[in-house]
Amino acid sequence: MRIDIITCVPNLLESYFAHSILKRAIEKKLTEVHLHDLRDYTTYKHRQVDDYSFGGGAGMVLMVEPIDRCIQKLKEERDYDAVIYMTPDGERFNQKLANRFSMLTNIIILCGHYKGVDDRVRQHLITHEWSIGDYVLSGGELAAAVVSDALIRLLPGVLSDETSALSDSFQDDLLAPPVYTRPAEYNGWKVPEVLLSGHEANIQKWRYEQSLERTRERRPDLLGG
Numbered sequence: 001m002r003i004d005i006i007t008c009v010p011n012l013l014e015s016y017f018a019h020s021i022l023k024r025a026i027e028k029k030l031t032e033v034h035l036h037d038l039r040d041y042t043t044y045k046h047r048q049v050d051d052y053s054f055g056g057g058a059g060m061v062l063m064v065e066p067i068d069r070c071i072q073k074l075k076e077e078r079d080y081d082a083v084i085y086m087t088p089d090g091e092r093f094n095q096k097l098a099n100r101f102s103m104l105t106n107i108i109i110l111c112g113h114y115k116g117v118d119d120r121v122r123q124h125l126i127t128h129e130w131s132i133g134d135y136v137l138s139g140g141e142l143a144a145a146v147v148s149d150a151l152i153r154l155l156p157g158v159l160s161d162e163t164s165a166l167s168d169s170f171q172d173d174l175l176a177p178p179v180y181t182r183p184a185e186y187n188g189w190k191v192p193e194v195l196l197s198g199h200e201a202n203i204q205k206w207r208y209e210q211s212l213e214r215t216r217e218r219r220p221d222l223l224g225g
């Protein structure tokens, strides 16, 4: 999967892809992430990419032209399965969307900034609009990082144990069971006996029960009431 992220603040995103699991996924060529600086696509002076809102009111708006030029250039180079705009009024991003979109080959993610983007971008250039939650960020960069991370960790080979993503929360509409590591006892706080038993079937059963219990307690909505 290749992800092209369009932003007017690429520096905000660089470090996120330069460490840990995402860095290794890129090094192993399991994914490609390309950051595109909107300011490289403007014809205005001083690399301007935003302007005042028609009709007045506070806050700058990202102009349609640089965004269109950037998207068209990318589309000339390859076909895209989706052009996603991160926006608080979009569809709520969740694990099901992550699963579905992790199957795609090439996607573009557009980050807004300031007041957002000229609405003609949304009307003519965007295929999907996603929100990461009911709150407003100052830019779409964090949201694009959230979405990219959720997609990339699902790609085959990215997590060391291939079943690892399947046992995470929200797969099968269940929350993940608790996990423990060494030491088996700390401060008198003990790890559940069954996990040390080496009895695979009992461990699986315990984990499933814990998952169910956590989901019932914390997110009964996932179990469909």
Ligand code: SAH
Residues within 6 Å of the ligand: 085, 086, 087, 088, 089, 110, 111, 112, 113, 114, 115, 116, 117, 130, 131, 132, 133, 134, 135, 136, 137, 138, 139, 140, 141, 143
């Ligand atoms: N005026 C807009 C908010 C603009 S916030 C409104 O009220 O809807 C600036 C940018 O941050 C947006 O263009 C979007 O790309 C990003 N952003 C902010 N909150 C977000 C969220 N919850 N999910 C996804 N993107 C968000």
